[in-house]
Amino acid sequence: MNLRWFRCEAARLPQGWSGPANIGVDDRGIIQSIGGEVPEDETAEVLRGCVMPGMANLHSHAFQRGMAGLAERQVAEGDDFWGWRALMYRFAAQLEPDDVRAIAAQAYLEMLRAGYTSVCEFHYLHHQRDGKPYATDRMAAALIEAARETGIALTLLPVLYRTSDFGGAPLPEQRRFTQTPEIFLERLAAFEADGAHIGVAFHSLRAVPAVDIEYVLARLRSDMPVHIHVAEQTAEVERCRAHTGQTPAAWLLDHCPVGKHWALVHATHVSEAEIAGLARSGATAVLCPSTEGNLADGIFPFDAYRAQGGRFGIGSDSHVTVDPSEELRWLDYGARLARRKRMPENEGPPHRGADLWLAAADTAVSGRAAGAIAVGQHADWIVADGEAAALAGRSGDAVIDTLVFGARTNLVRDVVVGGKVVVRRGRHQAAPDIKARYVRTVRALAGTA
Amino acid sequence: MNLRWFRCEAARLPQGWSGPANIGVDDRGIIQSIGGEVPEDETAEVLRGCVMPGMANLHSHAFQRGMAGLAERQVAEGDDFWGWRALMYRFAAQLEPDDVRAIAAQAYLEMLRAGYTSVCEFHYLHHQRDGKPYATDRMAAALIEAARETGIALTLLPVLYRTSDFGGAPLPEQRRFTQTPEIFLERLAAFEADGAHIGVAFHSLRAVPAVDIEYVLARLRSDMPVHIHVAEQTAEVERCRAHTGQTPAAWLLDHCPVGKHWALVHATHVSEAEIAGLARSGATAVLCPSTEGNLADGIFPFDAYRAQGGRFGIGSDSHVTVDPSEELRWLDYGARLARRKRMPENEGPPHRGADLWLAAADTAVSGRAAGAIAVGQHADWIVADGEAAALAGRSGDAVIDTLVFGARTNLVRDVVVGGKVVVRRGRHQAAPDIKARYVRTVRALAGTA
Numbered sequence: 043m044n045l046r047w048f049r050c051e052a053a054r055l056p057q058g059w060s061g062p063a064n065i066g067v068d069d070r071g072i073i074q075s076i077g078g079e080v081p082e083d084e085t086a087e088v089l090r091g092c093v094m095p096g097m098a099n100l101h102s103h104a105f106q107r108g109m110a111g112l113a114e115r116q117v118a119e120g121d122d123f124w125g126w127r128a129l130m131y132r133f134a135a136q137l138e139p140d141d142v143r144a145i146a147a148q149a150y151l152e153m154l155r156a157g158y159t160s161v162c163e164f165h166y167l168h169h170q171r172d173g174k175p176y177a178t179d180r181m182a183a184a185l186i187e188a189a190r191e192t193g194i195a196l197t198l199l200p201v202l203y204r205t206s207d208f209g210g211a212p213l214p215e216q217r218r219f220t221q222t223p224e225i226f227l228e229r230l231a232a233f234e235a236d237g238a239h240i241g242v243a244f245h246s247l248r249a250v251p252a253v254d255i256e257y258v259l260a261r262l263r264s265d266m267p268v269h270i271h272v273a274e275q276t277a278e279v280e281r282c283r284a285h286t287g288q289t290p291a292a293w294l295l296d297h298c299p300v301g302k303h304w305a306l307v308h309a310t311h312v313s314e315a316e317i318a319g320l321a322r323s324g325a326t327a328v329l330c331p332s333t334e335g336n337l338a339d340g341i342f343p344f345d346a347y348r349a350q351g352g353r354f355g356i357g358s359d360s361h362v363t364v365d366p367s368e369e370l371r372w373l374d375y376g377a378r379l380a381r382r383k384r385m386p387e388n389e390g391p392p393h394r395g396a397d398l399w400l401a402a403a404d405t406a407v408s409g410r411a412a413g414a415i416a417v418g419q420h421a422d423w424i425v426a427d428g429e430a431a432a433l434a435g436r437s438g439d440a441v442i443d444t445l446v447f448g449a450r451t452n453l454v455r456d457v458v459v460g461g462k463v464v465v466r467r468g469r470h471q472a473a474p475d476i477k478a479r480y481v482r483t484v485r486a487l488a489g490t491a
Numbered sequence: 492m493n494l495r496w497f498r499c500e501a502a503r504l505p506q507g508w509s510g511p512a513n514i515g516v517d518d519r520g521i522i523q524s525i526g527g528e529v530p531e532d533e534t535a536e537v538l539r540g541c542v543m544p545g546m547a548n549l550h551s552h553a554f555q556r557g558m559a560g561l562a563e564r565q566v567a568e569g570d571d572f573w574g575w576r577a578l579m580y581r582f583a584a585q586l587e588p589d590d591v592r593a594i595a596a597q598a599y600l601e602m603l604r605a606g607y608t609s610v611c612e613f614h615y616l617h618h619q620r621d622g623k624p625y626a627t628d629r630m631a632a633a634l635i636e637a638a639r640e641t642g643i644a645l646t647l648l649p650v651l652y653r654t655s656d657f658g659g660a661p662l663p664e665q666r667r668f669t670q671t672p673e674i675f676l677e678r679l680a681a682f683e684a685d686g687a688h689i690g691v692a693f694h695s696l697r698a699v700p701a702v703d704i705e706y707v708l709a710r711l712r713s714d715m716p717v718h719i720h721v722a723e724q725t726a727e728v729e730r731c732r733a734h735t736g737q738t739p740a741a742w743l744l745d746h747c748p749v750g751k752h753w754a755l756v757h758a759t760h761v762s763e764a765e766i767a768g769l770a771r772s773g774a775t776a777v778l779c780p781s782t783e784g785n786l787a788d789g790i791f792p793f794d795a796y797r798a799q800g801g802r803f804g805i806g807s808d809s810h811v812t813v814d815p816s817e818e819l820r821w822l823d824y825g826a827r828l829a830r831r832k833r834m835p836e837n838e839g840p841p842h843r844g845a846d847l848w849l850a851a852a853d854t855a856v857s858g859r860a861a862g863a864i865a866v867g868q869h870a871d872w873i874v875a876d877g878e879a880a881a882l883a884g885r886s887g888d889a890v891i892d893t894l895v896f897g898a899r900t901n902l903v904r905d906v907v908v909g910g911k912v913v914v915r916r917g918r919h920q921a922a923p924d925i926k927a928r929y930v931r932t933v934r935a936l937a938g939t940a
Contacts, residue, residue, distance in 0.1 A: 110881070111885065111897025114895075114896045115843055116841070121833045121834035121836075123833075125833070334828075335825075335828055336827070338828060338830065338831050338833045340828060340831065362896055362897055368817070372824075375785060375821075376784075378784060378785070378787035379783075379784055381787065382725070382788075383570050383787050384570045384786065385570035394563050431597055434933040434937075435937030436560065436561070443560050443561070443564070445560075446560075446563075447785065447811055451601075452900070481880055484884040488883075
């Protein structure tokens with residue numbers, strides 16, 4: 043087998059830090075050798091600094107990156123999540139596929155630079171402005187093209203969206219989102235036939251009737267990633283209880299094969315029993331602290347969940363922040379402030395920066411073998427800038443602790459996705475073009491072009 | 492009067508955004524003209540982008556920047572503030588004046604780049620390792636030199652530190668901090684004679700007996716800034732109540748002339764009556780959300796305080812984060828999460844990013860006329876990078892909203908302090924030297940040199 047070789051000064055393997063080590067990657071981008079000898083007639087690309095797993099961005103609505111900072115004002119529809127949503131719908135209503143491509147490319151570029159190597163795109167803006175489907179799915183194509191241009195590993199999650207609320211018809215503003223389960227499955231098959239890397243998403247229990255969820259699940263292969271918004275807002279939890287007699291997390295655990303390929307996004311408002319059930323199921327709680335703070339959602343019971351061995355990951359969601367360190371830092375600060383102790387008092391796993399980073403990176407819900415530097419995993423890595431002032435005097439896991447808790451400027455120097463170096467010394471080759479197109483697009487959308 | 496002229500594309504004046512405007516600054520760095528004509532024989536330096544007030548960093552322990560990220564682990568002394576403090580004391584114990592200068596210069600440089608134009612340095616590491624005073628105050632000199640080298644406007648706050656707790660003698664670890672009020676006042680006079688820009692600080696009520704506070708206050712000019720740590724920890728509040736019969740904020744409001752030159756740092760655990768009293772006094776609550784989150788202190792009742800018209804500012808304190816946007820963002824997210832609404836429901840001032848930035852910048856407790864772009868104020872400005880992708884399509888206060896709530900990379904391009912451009916296009920002339928010295932210093936301290 044022909045391998046491409048990297049010479050790492052130090053790499054964070056699952057069992058701890060290696061010294062200088064060669065890593066061989068095959069032409070699919072998968073690690074085949076750690077610590078092997080580079081054949082005499084080949085060269086190894088040297089990665090200077092500390093090599094560690096890249097972060098998985100488990101929840102993204104890429105187009106919302108274009109409105110980050112524009113929603114920090116009073117909105118006629120109310121100063122809560124639902125008012126923000128009205129603003130977001132107005133922004134989404136005007137977008138064409140080229141706009142989505144321009145905005146997504148900038149978002150994905152920013153993700154890479156910040157240390158995300160993969161992204162799960164929760165994609166529900168399917169149709170034309172009037173609600174009619176595109177002849178070919180130009181919106182999904184725009185996202186796939188944006189990922190290709192930047193080099194980030196995309197998991198496209200086409201979203202099934204049916205209703206505005208439990209038992210309700212969709213709102214006019216949702217006409218670009220909705221489709222039947224039959225067409226949803228047809229498109230899914232078409233994506234797979236085209237070679238797209240996909241999972242599926244149900245928008246939420248309020249937006250997808252139980253019968254449709256069951257219909258779709260019965261027709262999926264068993265290892266397909268399944269993502270769903272759950273319990274982000276108390277109003278949603280109450281409506282679910284009124285309609286089904288159960289809260290969203292409890293309903294899912296009772297009625298669906300929730301397991302290790304399932305991602306429950308937010309899961310903010312969950313009971314102790316739900317925390318235990320969710321942890322036991324092997325599913326991943328996808329936490330988006332910056333968006334959840336911005337939207338005033340609430341705080342996930344991180345300590346209790348983690349003490350039970352619950353798996354978690356992070357997402358930049360609305361992209362008010364695109365920085366895995368900030369997400370992890372404030373996820374933990376939320377827990378610290380709740381417990382009034384810097385470290386958890388129970389017997390759960392520790393909460394050092396390195397523990398949080400490695401746990402969040404090691405995901406089972408992107409459908410991509412990645413998240414640890416190990417044979418059989420994709421070579422999705424970041425290299426921390428060993429010359430950065432912030433890392434002076436740090437070694438071993440203190441490097442990751444500092445990346446998460448002591449960072450001020452971006453400490454990510456190089457980014458490798460599937461064995462390809464896509465960011466080198468902080469620079470991405472396509473950045474100038476992507477930025478210029480993004481600026482043009484957003485100015486035109488804002489009417490300031 | 493000979494003025495130095497700036498040509499601003501747009502400037503955020505107290506009454507709103509200007510169009511293109513000339514601003515004339517005198518040789519003390521104070522604005523003397525806004526909108527005037529540049530004399531024919533003179534040129535104006537063009538500031539491209541949006542000019543707005545620089546941020547005041549109201550609370551800094553510069554040396555702690557060298558340990559940011561190193562304290563994210565279990566500590567034998569306990570996983571709370573007090574355990575962290577033990578670690579911090581061990582770090583402080585080994586520092587020489589040259590170390591402090593090297594670390595402070597890096598911290599001040601990072602502050603400037605992030606948009607802070609001034610810093611109040613809460614300085615208590617006064618003496619030699621064995622507790623003997625330096626013949627001349629080399630530690631203060633190191634801080635002053637670090638500020639001079641970077642160009643940040645420093646307010647040195649020599650700290651009076653007497654006891655380990657209410658009625659207790661100082662701990663051996665505190666021997667570098669303590670001095671008598673008489674010597675404290677002598678040194679203060681010496682600093683002023685040397686032309687240093689100073690205020691005073693009492694470490695806290697637990698560290699300074701009431702009699703010493705009274706003694707010092709009786710001997711200060713009335714407009715001297717006075718800073719004090721207040722109610723950061725519940726244990727401290729309880730001990731204060733046991734010792735004095737009052738909580739710290741209540742005691743201060745009752746026994747001291749708390750007014751507009753007073754900065755109450757943290758004020759985390761305050762009652763409704765204290766909030767009202769503090770707001771009425773005109774004092775500034777200095778909030779340090781990233782440090783308070785990191786140390787698991789608690790959350791300041793921001794909504795209630797602001798609804799009463801309370802003045803506030805921010806500080807980077809332990810420097811786990813050096814970014815005014817992150818401080819303001821999470822200060823507001825804390826309030827949003829508590830109220831479960833994105834905007835406050837009461838009649839207080841709005842909480843848009845621009846409101847928060849301008850309110851925090853406009854400080855009365857640095858002893859420096861700065862914080863608004865107005866005649867008589869120092870020319871302490873930042874210029875937001877109008878070419879940044881994040882600011883595409885933003886105009887007016889949406890620029891500041893985006894700076895605070897939508898930022899991902901540093902949007903601060905130029906930084907002006909007292910009419911001198913100290914950061915140009917993100918670069919500071921002395922940065923390479925300062926960084927090299929910092930790296931050498933921190934590596935030696937960590938034993939990895």
